[in-house]
Amino acid sequence: xxxxxxxxxxxxxxxxxxxxxxxxxxxxxxxxxxxxxxxxxxxxxxxxxxxxxxxxxxxxxxxxxxxxxxxxxxxxxxxxxxxxxxxxxxxxxxxxxxxxxxxxxxxxxxxxxxxxxxxx
Amino acid sequence: xxxxxxxxxxxxxxxxxxxxxxxxxxxxxxxxxxxxxxxxxxxxxxxxxxxxxxxxxxxxxxxxxxxxxxxxxxxxxxxxxxxxxxxxxxxxxxxxxxxxxxxxxxxxxxxxx
Numbered sequence: 415x416x417x418x419x420x421x422x423x424x425x426x427x428x429x430x431x432x433x434x435x436x437x438x439x440x441x442x443x444x445x446x447x448x449x450x451x452x453x454x455x456x457x458x459x460x461x462x463x464x465x466x467x468x469x470x471x472x473x474x475x476x477x478x479x480x481x482x483x484x485x486x487x488x489x490x491x492x493x494x495x496x497x498x499x500x501x502x503x504x505x506x507x508x509x510x511x512x513x514x515x516x517x518x519x520x521x522x523x524x525x526x527x528x529x530x531x532x533x534x
Numbered sequence: 535x536x537x538x539x540x541x542x543x544x545x546x547x548x549x550x551x552x553x554x555x556x557x558x559x560x561x562x563x564x565x566x567x568x569x570x571x572x573x574x575x576x577x578x579x580x581x582x583x584x585x586x587x588x589x590x591x592x593x594x595x596x597x598x599x600x601x602x603x604x605x606x607x608x609x610x611x612x613x614x615x616x617x618x619x620x621x622x623x624x625x626x627x628x629x630x631x632x633x634x635x636x637x638x639x640x641x642x643x644x645x646x647x
Contacts, residue, residue: 418577420577446633448634448635455642456639456640457624457637457638457639458578458624458637460634463632463633463634471632505575507577507578509578509635511629511633520585521585522568522580522583523568523580523628523635524580525577525578525579526577527576527577528575528576
């Protein structure tokens, strides 16, 4: 229960192009999703909080025009890396918050499997 | 504000030995605490969590953790390490006012045969 699917698992793109990453909650409705970036051998860095039907809240220092987040439905949030450059190469992970599932302890966060982005 | 400190960025244990990963947190409200495991090039998988109730929490793969409010700790243990336990482990506290989790820096576990 509380499954999150993230696609693609990996993507290689040319510098200057845009890449879209999808995060879907498969068996629950996620009003709040989160997007993280992870550098090698480091912890997760929160980029933004995505709320269904409203604008995302970006963390300080994250360029909202470069990392476009859309949360148009209760089961889908997307992250689009616009005009990607090699420095955007990283591992991106989404997460969804869920509540009310007693068989799972009532409250939690489920993570996607991550997307390895390489910009060449 | 919430914060998490994981003592030791790397831990090396022998197969069959005790695994102990330390996590201390800071929170101005009663915390929910989580331990996640991450294998290379994968997302985070929940090992266990504390929300309310029993302070000794059992998780998957033989792991358990104890919430100690007086020590603001939530250390993770496993009595006998297995080679498959080699991974990165993250402790997290939340939610904050924005429903966000705050992660520790992670501890990489190496299991020696």
